[in-house]
Amino acid sequence: MTAGARIAGLTIAAVGLTTPPLHPQAPADPLTPLRPSGDLVAPYFDGWYVNVDGSFTLSFGFMNRNTEEVVDIPLGADNHIRPARFDGAQPTHFPPVSYGGFSGRRERGAFAVTVPADLADQDVVWTLTHAGHTYSVPGRVRSPAYELSREPAGLGSLPPAIRLRREGVVATGREGIRAPGQSVRAHQGLILTIEVRDRGEQVPESRFRSRSPVGIHWVKHQGPGSVEFDRERQTVDEDDWGEVRTMVTFREPGEYVVRVRADNFRSPDSGFDYQCCWSNAYFPVTVDP
DSSP states (O other), rough: OOOOHHHHHHHHHHHHHHSHHHHHHHHOOOOOOSSSOOOOOOEEEEEEEEETSSSSEEEEEEEEEEEEOOEEEEETTTTTEEEEEGGHHHSSEEOOOOOOTTTTTTEEEEEEEOOOGGGGSSOEEEEEEEETEEEEEOOOOOGGGOOOOOOOOOTTTTOOOSSSSSSSBBSSSSSSSEEEOOEETTTTEEEEEEEEEEOOOOTTSSOOOOOOOOEEEEEEEEOOEEESSSOOOOEEOOOOEEEEEEEEEEOEEEEEEEEEEEEETSTTTGGGGBBOOOOOOEEEEEOOO
């Protein structure tokens, strides 16, 4: 990521906290004291990438301003994306997060949508309604300040590679990879498995780049009930591909999506605030009674 891209990433945070309606990215007064519960959940547009085929990938995240309340907003009138062709990829589960710093309560890059080149002039708008507040945010390729870089960061960091099985399709970045659907009974454990690899590059003039451990974080992305992981956070410290697995248990029947984030945030040139470097994978699961 270039210095300009880092500045753009910080600009995104600042704009997100100050942009007035029509489509605010956050509450009108973001400096009001945080509350344990009853506060808003707001969608965020994190930026866009240009793809080699001429399409564009739009990255979205969210902010849950509650310090304790975990909010679930099902897909529908209170949680939708327009145009409708892009609806359904967004989370329905919004836990509070705290990554530190000025904008550390934001969950960045929770999902992404890819827009064909011929639709680049059209906004992709995500709307959330909760606790009496409705917020909409446009994903907008026309905003050059929101352009994100796929180039290596200052010391060579890149989003880790992620695949579902050996010799499988390799994915990187926010759009990630989607696993085939699986099914399991409620209260019965299901093993989810991925393989990951650090893919950072050695910068010629730097002596500090070395292989970075890959951090793994499993989260509920969509679904009606509680989800438990036997290993919610893990670390892969391998020279090549390393396998990661967790057992997930669903407490209620329904349709779920589990997201796993693979990151190299231990590297000094990586982190949420830099919009670098992590990749997603998504596991749809049907839970039967």
